[in-house]
Structure formats: structure tokens, C-alpha cells
Amino acid sequence: GRARSALLTLLGAVGLVLFIACANVANLLLARAAGRIHEIAVRAALGASRFRVVQQLLTESVLLSMASGLAGLLLAFAATRLVLNLFAPAIPRAREIGLDWRVFTFLFGASAGAGIAFGLLPALAASRVDLQTALKSAGGGRSVGAGSSGWSGRRLRDGLVVAEIALSFVLLVSAGVLLRAFLRLQNTPAGLAPDRVLTLRLTAPLREYAAPGSFGRYVGELEERVRQIPGVRAAGFIQYLPLQNWGWNAGFTIRDRPPQPGSPAPQSELRYVSPGYFETLRIPFRGGRLFTDRDTAAAPRVILVNEALARKYFPNEDPVGRLTDRGTIIGVVGDVRTSRLDRPATPEIYYSFVQNTAATSDAGVSLVVGAHARPEALAKSVRDAIHQVNPRQVVYDVKTMERVIANSLADMNLYLWLIGLFAALAVLLATSGIYGVISYVVAARTQEFGLRVALGAGSAHILRLVLGHGAGLVACGMLLGAAGTLAVTRFLQGLLSGVTPSDPATLAAVAILLALVGLAACLVPSRRAMRVDPLNALKYE
Numbered sequence: 001g002r003a004r005s006a007l008l009t010l011l012g013a014v015g016l017v018l019f020i021a022c023a024n025v026a027n028l029l030l031a032r033a034a035g036r037i038h039e040i041a042v043r044a045a046l047g048a049s050r051f052r053v054v055q056q057l058l059t060e061s062v063l064l065s066m067a068s069g070l071a072g073l074l075l076a077f078a079a080t081r082l083v084l085n086l087f088a089p090a091i092p093r094a095r096e097i098g099l100d101w102r103v104f105t106f107l108f109g110a111s112a113g114a115g116i117a118f119g120l121l122p123a124l125a126a127s128r129v130d131l132q133t134a135l136k137s138a139g140g141g142r143s144v145g146a147g148s149s150g151w152s153g154r155r156l157r158d159g160l161v162v163a164e165i166a167l168s169f170v171l172l173v174s175a176g177v178l179l180r181a182f183l184r185l186q187n188t189p190a191g192l193a194p195d196r197v198l199t200l201r202l203t204a205p206l207r208e209y210a211a212p213g214s215f216g217r218y219v220g221e222l223e224e225r226v227r228q229i230p231g232v233r234a235a236g237f238i239q240y241l242p243l244q245n246w247g248w249n250a251g252f253t254i255r256d257r258p259p260q261p262g263s264p265a266p267q268s269e270l271r272y273v274s275p276g277y278f279e280t281l282r283i284p285f286r287g288g289r290l291f292t293d294r295d296t297a298a299a300p301r302v303i304l305v306n307e308a309l310a311r312k313y314f315p316n317e318d319p320v321g322r323l324t325d326r327g328t329i330i331g332v333v334g335d336v337r338t339s340r341l342d343r344p345a346t347p348e349i350y351y352s353f354v355q356n357t358a359a360t361s362d363a364g365v366s367l368v369v370g371a372h373a374r375p376e377a378l379a380k381s382v383r384d385a386i387h388q389v390n391p392r393q394v395v396y397d398v399k400t401m402e403r404v405i406a407n408s409l410a411d412m413n414l415y416l417w418l419i420g421l422f423a424a425l426a427v428l429l430a431t432s433g434i435y436g437v438i439s440y441v442v443a444a445r446t447q448e449f450g451l452r453v454a455l456g457a458g459s460a461h462i463l464r465l466v467l468g469h470g471a472g473l474v475a476c477g478m479l480l481g482a483a484g485t486l487a488v489t490r491f492l493q494g495l496l497s498g499v500t501p502s503d504p505a506t507l508a509a510v511a512i513l514l515a516l517v518g519l520a521a522c523l524v525p526s527r528r529a530m531r532v533d534p535l536n537a538l539k540y541e
Contacts, residue, residue, distance in 0.1 A: 003092045006415050009492065013174070013422040016167045018110070020429045022118040023160040027433055029061060029119060030157050031440045033126035040126055054123040061119025062112060069111030073099075083414075090410035121156060154441070158473055161430075161437050165477020165518070166484060168430040169510060171423040173485040174492060176506035178416050181342075185409065190243065191336035191345060193282035194401035196233075198375035199241060200367045200382060201397035216297065216354030218390075219274050219365065225385045226369060227276070231378055233370035236277030237353060241366040242338045243408040252349065254313065255323035266313050268305075268347040269338060272356060272365075278333060280370040281401070286310075288320035288331030291352045301327035301355050307335045309347035327351070340408060368401065375400050427517060430477075434521035438470050442525040446532055454534040466526040467519070474518035478511055 033040075040053055076099060088094040204215065219237045226235040240248060251265040259265055275291040277283075286307060295302055303326055310319045310332050319329045326349060335345030353365075367386075371378050379398050386393050399407075442449075449462055485507070 003411070006411065010415060010418055013171060013419050016171055017422050017425050017429070018114065020164045020167050020426050020433075022114050023164050024429050024433045024436070025061075025064070026118040026121055027157050027160050027436055029057075029122035030125065030160075031436070033057065033122045036126065050127045053127045054120075057123035057126060058116060058119045061123070062115035065111045065115030065118075069107050073104075073107060076103075087410065087414045089407065090414045125156065154444075157437050157440070161433050161473050162477045162480065164426075164430040164433045165474055165514060166480035168423070168426040169478050169481025169514060170484045170488050171419070171426045172510040172513065173481070173503075173506055174488055175416070175420045175423040176510060177489050177503050178419060178492060180503065180506060182409075182412055182416050185341050185412070188337075188341045190341060190405060191283065191334055192242065192401075194405055196371045196373070196375050197281060197401035198369040198371060198378055198382065199244075199397075199399055199401055199404060200369070200379075200395050201364055202367060202386070203364045203394040216274075216352065216356075219353045222367070222386055222389055223274050223276050225389055226367070226382055229378065229381045229385055231372050231381075233372050234276055234280040235367065235369045236280040237272075237274040237365050237367055238277050239272040239365050240338075241368070241404065242336050243340070244366070244404050253325045255325075266347075268309055268349045271348055271350045272353050273350050274353050277368065280368045281336075282370075283336060284334035286332040286334060287318070288329070290331055290333075291350075295352050295355060297354055299355070302330045302352070303327040304331045304333055304350040305329055306333055306345065306348040306350075308345045309349065312347055327355075341405070342412075427514070430514075431517050431521045434470060434473065434518050435524065437473070438466060438522050438525040439528075441469060442466060442529045445529075449529050449532045450534040453532060459530040462529050462532070463526050466529050467522050470518055470522035471515075474515060478514060482507060482511075 043053060044050075080097065080099065084091070084094055084097060091097065223235050223237060226232060239245075248270050249267055250270055251267055253259065253265060273291070275293070278285065278290060288304075290304065291302070303324070305319060313319075314322065319332060322329050333350070336348070337343060337345050338348070339346075367382070369375065369378060369382055383395050383398075386395055449465075452462065489503075
């Protein structure tokens with residue numbers, strides 16, 4: 001359903017984090033393979049084929065991945081339980097979520113695939129060793145991988161770090177634009193005033209009020225009794241509360257406006273209300289009149305419409321007084337966002353409970369109570385007042401209207417937190433990746449730095465060389481990431497409206513953050529390079 005795009009977005013975020021982790025491990029295996037060049041050369045000299053060397057290295061990486069998958073499975077047990085305990089109401093079909101054979105199969109496939117993915121390139125690179133050079137390096141007191149000569153896979157390692165930075169940039173920008181859109185969404189007017197309003201859900205007693213108009217009179221009696229409670233400002237009923245229940249749509253026809261062949265009939269969401277509903281939620285009144293006590297079951301059927309319906313089906317004309325097959329339009333009220341705050345108001349028709357027996361259904365009704373002070377303090381008094389009218393009436397789901405609106409945003413809040421968590425993990429992985437590459441570069445260029453120092457280079461010069469390498473990787477990654485965010489943020493618009501594909505403030509903030517993170521990751525290797533002793537670095541030359 002409507003959760004599909006959000007779940008696909010989360011799956012994509014998880015995939016990016018997994019890719020970054022694989023790139024990190026591939027970098028570590030590249031460095032490890034560079035240190036094992038002599039071992040691999042000996043194996044090749046003793047008759048091991050290139051395929052046999054690749055097979056051995058891939059087996060090691062797959063075993064590493066499987067062990068990590070097992071550790072991840074243990075974390076998944078705890079993490080899934082935690083997420084369900086915190087956000088179960090916001091997750092569709094939460095009771096079906098669990099770890100079963102399908103999850104284990106997916107985990108096995110993902111672990112094996114990841115092991116092959118991050119182990120293949122290092123294995124292929126290490127299998128292309130030059131036997132003569134590698135075997136000669138054994139007597140030099142250092143490995144081929146540690147020096148400036150021989151195989152080091154520098155371009156491949158740099159490319160992996162650039163990819164990590166780019167993907168981290170995409171995740172951070174995605175989290176940033178979603179956060180900004182979510183904050184704007186929280187301040188979006190719903191079309192009603194939710195402050196100091198209490199909501200309660202009531203079952204509809206069908207057998208007791210099956211006669212025409214009897215349920216409307218029952219609702220009116222409850223409304224009048226609740227109004228008499230000290231501290232109550234207003235009270236009203238509605239069958240489907242906005243931002244909590246919606247989706248009851250039907251077509252209607254307009255008198256003196258025959259339907260056009262091939263065009264769909266006008267559609268509207270239907271709402272059953274009592275006269276006090278609009279006053280309680282302070283929904284603006286735009287014209288005509290509201291429901292009154294004169295609109296009884298015996299009176300001609302009348303309806304109210306919202307501005308969205310008036311704009312769509314009565315453009316440039318006054319709908320008040322127009323006849324439809326659902327009743328005469330007597331007034332226009334303001335628009336209310338009924339499904340989600342990030343979705344515009346849809347056309348709505350309001351019926352009076354008194355004039356419609358169809359409102360008595362298993363769906364029940366919602367009572368909204370406006371208070372002069374804290375609405376929670378009225379909960380017990382309202383329950384008592386309802387039970388004075390009908391002791392058998394079931395009252396449940398008591399919450400404030402502000403809580404109703406907050407619950408309507410709960411799924412967006414969950415997705416935002418999860419994507420933010422994945423973005424933070426991506427930055428942590430990218431930081432460790434930069435640190436690992438720069439540390440390896442410093443180790444590989446130790447003799448070069450020693451020679452430069454011996455020829456008169458100062459610490460500032462060495463610092464610029466190391467930081468320049470790291471800054472170049474970060475800059476390339478951010479440029480690629482900036483290009484990728486344009487496509488990703490367009491996809492995020494389907495998850496949450498209000499997401500802007502090009503958000504300069506978010507892009508600038510993420511770029512500054514990654515630049516600082518990259519600088520911090522380079523500082524420790526840079527200080528190590530500045531402290532190189534020329535005598536120790538050159539003693540094997």
C-alpha cells in the first residue's frame with residue numbers, strides 16, 4: 001500500500017550502507033594482500049595456479065562475511081524487537097514481522113554475495129603478482145606492499161574511498177532534506193485547531209438505534225450532556241476523525257448538470273457530523289449556514305461541502321443552494337487535511353447524523369470535546385456523562401487531537417530516524433575508510449617522506465602532501481555524491497511531499513560536515529608522516 005515507497009527507500013538506504021561496508025573491507029583486504037605478496041609469490045612458485053590463489057583469498061573473505069552475518073543476525077533479533085516495541089503502531093502489519101526461514105535465506109545470500117563482492121577485486125589484484133620482483137623483495141627487510149615500488153593497488157583503494165564518500169554524501173543529503181521537509185510538515189496547518197481538544201471513540205449500538213433518526217437523536221443527547229460539563233467549551237461528533245480514519249468515498253451527481261459521456265462522476269469523501277463538530281475543532285465557516293436543530297429526519301436532506309469540492313466542481317460560482325442527489329448544499333466550510341498533513345485536502349461532503357441512518361455502522365463514531373484548559377483532565381467526566389445517558393456505551397481510544405496529529409506522522413518519524421541512523425553509520429564507515437587509506441599511504445611512502453626530509457623538506461610540506469591526498473578523495477566523492485543526490489531526492493518526493501531536489505542549505509551543510517570528517521580522519525596519519533625519522537626510513541635503501 002502506501003508504505004511501499006517508504007520501505008523501498010529504507011531498503012535502498014540499507015543497501016548503500018552495506019556497499020560502503022563492503023568497500024571498507026575491500027580496502028582492508030587490498031592492504032592485507034599487499035602485505036602478503038611474498039607469501040602469494042611463494043605459493044605461485046611452488047605450482048599454485050592463479051585460480052587456486054583467487055580461490056583461497058575468496059574463501060577467506062566469504063568466511064569473514066559469514067561470521068559477520070551471524071553476528072548481524074544476533075543484532076537483528078534485538079534491533080527488530082526494539083523497533084517493534086517503539087514504533088509498532090506506525091509499521092503496517094507489524095505483527096507479521098519476524099525472523100523466519102526467508103530472512104535466513106536472504107541473510108545467507110547477502111553474506112555470501114558480500115563476501116564475494118568485497119573479496120574478488122583484492123584476490124584478482126593479488127593473483128597478478130610478479131614472482132621475480134616479489135621474491136627478491138623478501139631479503140630487503142620490507143614487503144613489496146609497503147613501499148612505493150611493487151603492487152599496491154593505490155588507484156583501486158582511492159576509488160573505493162571516493163565511492164564511500166559519494167554514497168555517504170547521498171545518504172546524508174537524503175536524511176537532511178527529509179528532516180527539513182518533516183519539520184516544515186509539522187508546521188503545516190491541518191485546517192483545524194487541535195489545541196485543547198480531547199477525542200474519544202464510541203461504538204455505535206446498532207440494535208438500540210436502528211429506527212430512522214434515532215441514532216442522530218442519541219448523538220445529540222450525548223453532545224448536549226457533554227456540553228454541560230464544567231470546563232467544556234464545545235463538543236461534537238464525527239464518524240471518521242481526520243488524520244485517524246479516512247477513505248470512505250462515493251460519487252454524486254449535480255442537478256441540472258448531466259454527466260459527460262466518458263468522464264467519471266464527481267467523487268467526494270463522506271463525513272457524518274453533528275452540529276457542534278465544526279465549532280469544537282474551530283473549522284472556518286466560508287458561507288451559507290451550518291447544521292441546526294431544524295435539520296431533522298423529517299426535513300429535506302441538506303449537506304455541507306468543503307472548499308476543495310467547491311473549487312473543483314463549482315468553479316467561479318456559489319455552490320450554496322445547488323441540488324445534488326445527496327442533498328441540497330446549505331454551506332461551505334474550510335478545508336481539512338483528512339489523510340496526511342503532506343497531502344492536500346480532498347473534496348468532502350458533510351451529512352448530519354440526524355438525517356442519515358447509514359452512519360450507524362460497526363465503524364463507530366468519534367467524540368471531540370473542546371476544553372478551556374487541559375483536555376486530559378476532562379476524560380473521566382466525559383466518560384461519566386456518556387454513561388449517565390447510556391451505561392452500556394463503550395468508550396475507548398481516548399487521546400488529544402494533538403496526539404492524533406502526531407500519530408499520523410509517526411511512520412514518517414520512524415523512516416526519518418532510520419534513514420538518519422543509516423546515514424550516521426555511512427559517515428562512520430567512510431571516516432574509517434579515509435583513515436585506513438591515508439594510513440596505508442603514509443606507511444607506503446615512509447621512505448619517500450624520509451628522503452624529502454633529508455633533502456630539506458619541512459613538516460608543513462609533508463603535511464600538505466598527506467592532507468592534499470585525503471582532500472582530493474573527499475572532493476571527488478562529494479562531487480559524485482552531489483550528482484547522485486539529484487536522482488535520489490526526486491525519488492524521496494514520493495515518500496514525503498515538500499522534499500526539494502536541490503536544497504542548497506542541506507548540500508552545503510553536508511559538504512562542510514564531510515570535509516571536516518575527512519580532515520579529522522587524515523590528521524593522525526599526517527602527524528605520523530611529519531614525525532618520520534630519515535635515518536630509519538632510508539636505512540634499507
